[in-house]
Amino acid sequence: MSILHTVNKSPFQKNDLTSCLAHANDDDAVLMIEDGVYGAIKGTQAASQIAAAGATVFVLGVDLAARGISEDKVADGVSVVGYDGFVKLAAEHHAVNSWL
Amino acid sequence: MSILHTVNKSPFQKNDLTSCLAHANDDDAVLMIEDGVYGAIKGTQAASQIAAAGATVFVLGVDLAARGISEDKVADGVSVVGYDGFVKLAAEHHAVNSWL
Amino acid sequence: MSEDMEDGGDIKKFMYMNRKAPYGTIYALEALEVVLIGAAFDQDVSLAFVDDGVFQLTKGQDTAGIGIKNFSPAFKALGDYDVTKLYVEKESLEERGLTADDLMDLVYEDEDDDWAEKPSIRLVSRDELKTVLAEQDVIMSF
Amino acid sequence: MSEDMEDGGDIKKFMYMNRKAPYGTIYALEALEVVLIGAAFDQDVSLAFVDDGVFQLTKGQDTAGIGIKNFSPAFKALGDYDVTKLYVEKESLEERGLTADDLMDLVYEDEDDDWAEKPSIRLVSRDELKTVLAEQDVIMSF
Amino acid sequence: MKFGVVVNEGPYTHQASDSAYQFTKEAIAQGHEIIRVFFYHDGVNNGTRLTVPPGDDRHIQNNWSELAKEHNLDMVVCIAAAQRRGILDENEAKRQGKDADNIAEGFRISGLGQLIEAGIQADRLVTFGD
């Protein structure tokens, strides 16, 4: 059974994304929201961790836009979704685990 | 002129201690309080960073005791002080920088 | 699905994820309050202690000097509430310079084994915990 | 000591340390509110953007989709309030995959140089910032 | 599908309440049922009617109260968390000997059991916090 994980904190200041990726199974999904969206920026340590992870990784587009991170800065392998996608991901997975 | 830096967050989950130590000058003092006191535990990555730092490092004893970290677990080079020591350190340095 | 129709209701697997240290913030205490209330609901309850969450279980906590109530004794009551599965992640302990000896002795009496006293803390590797997480129906995070 | 007895009062060096990203928490916005009020007090004001604080200055912020007010335009007003020293740490930018081109153009008019328009953002290395920090009288952290 | 939503931080300081609000609106728009919005920890502070945010910013409490009215949402503030933080309804204020209350329209104060119940009854429980 697969889980949707949400991460809402910057990976540059807090370990939540690192810990989430280390605890996610390969059929899980990880969605970065709020300050968590900074994890989507390409060319960073966070992007390397995401590339190495087994889980599928998403990022909330409206939180990216709010922070002035344009989609051409988003690392390969990270899919941008809206709140509609967030609700769908929550429905498609068996449980939601928020990494607070 | 020297600064007293305070760090109140766990170094295992947040980067505040790392950033503080990287920005402290050699004549500065760093005081770990609240959840920051976990940085005083010997044998950890945080303890290695402290050992390599130029600044003098202190830890608030009452916050250690609250968390069940006995003083024999405190890394060499970290001095345990009480609130009396905290106030004195604040008075002795030119300014206080809280790493929030 | 871990559903069970006896007693006319579903039994769900509830996981309380504890990732924060005590006292610096209130999340650990208020998480424990949820667990204690939740124990009355006859669900299949587990707790995980990961990252700084392992600090919640240290023995010898003495909060007199900071003026905050020491709530660590309440973990000892969990067994009486049939909350008997406390998963503690080995990697999180090690990174923090702790061993199982630094943690409180938490036990429960096993009604299926002549009320023998058994440890509630289950030391698990990160990989073992991943398997436990995948089985859960509801994950509450603190 | 950076004390100055002219005008009958001391002038202190005030440093506002910004280490948090905008919108996820309110600290960045409420820090800016302090800076704007503080500008009326004729002190020697600097701002530092370190760690996630550098994210406060990205250009193109558009908050329509999250329903929160976009306060980044207010940084452009700082020059008019004689707040002209914004230290941005290079190492913090680089770790986050950003360059100076990703930041807003913030300028002020230099009254000592025939009101020439000059950049307010000063890119500094961590070592340079350490020197600036050592000179401060009051450090407010957000 | 039945969703439960948990809000663990107060208004304005963290984005949690804003995100939960956007998520809840979108879930309703997709035809899902929101069986409860539960406010815990500092989340109880979303339920005070005394906030006066700047006129050019969103009014978080009003947004929740209006959404609740429109869609008949059950918005529950945890009583234990609320007492610690000074969120009271008229009954609680009387019972505690306080001379004022501050609960906003559409919020009700109840026990933690309501959170567990939401976990049991909802198909998905989604938590927003810090």
Place this chain on the structure above:
Amino acid sequence: MKFGVVVNEGPYTHQASDSAYQFTKEAIAQGHEIIRVFFYHDGVNNGTRLTVPPGDDRHIQNNWSELAKEHNLDMVVCIAAAQRRGILDENEAKRQGKDADNIAEGFRISGLGQLIEAGIQADRLVTFGD
């Protein structure tokens, strides 16, 4: 020596207010002068009189109010931060058309200028937060 103390988080949720209280008491005990305690961000929530913490825990607001009374402390709650979060005194409540106020004894509501002034007048400004 003159100290200013800043509290940036609310009661119970973070240790900041407890630490600031212990620091302030000790500074007074050592003969220092506390020129002001300034409550900013969620720190304004320390100033509500409506909290009802469990009987076996500390009462943070009472502790501050009593310390202020005993040592004539100037405890200032930032007005802008307080409005966002629903902390009002009688005047503010009237001005904003609210039917209740919740400020506690010993706290006064004023502007951010009081924080800057504390920075200028104090020999040391010490901040507690998250």
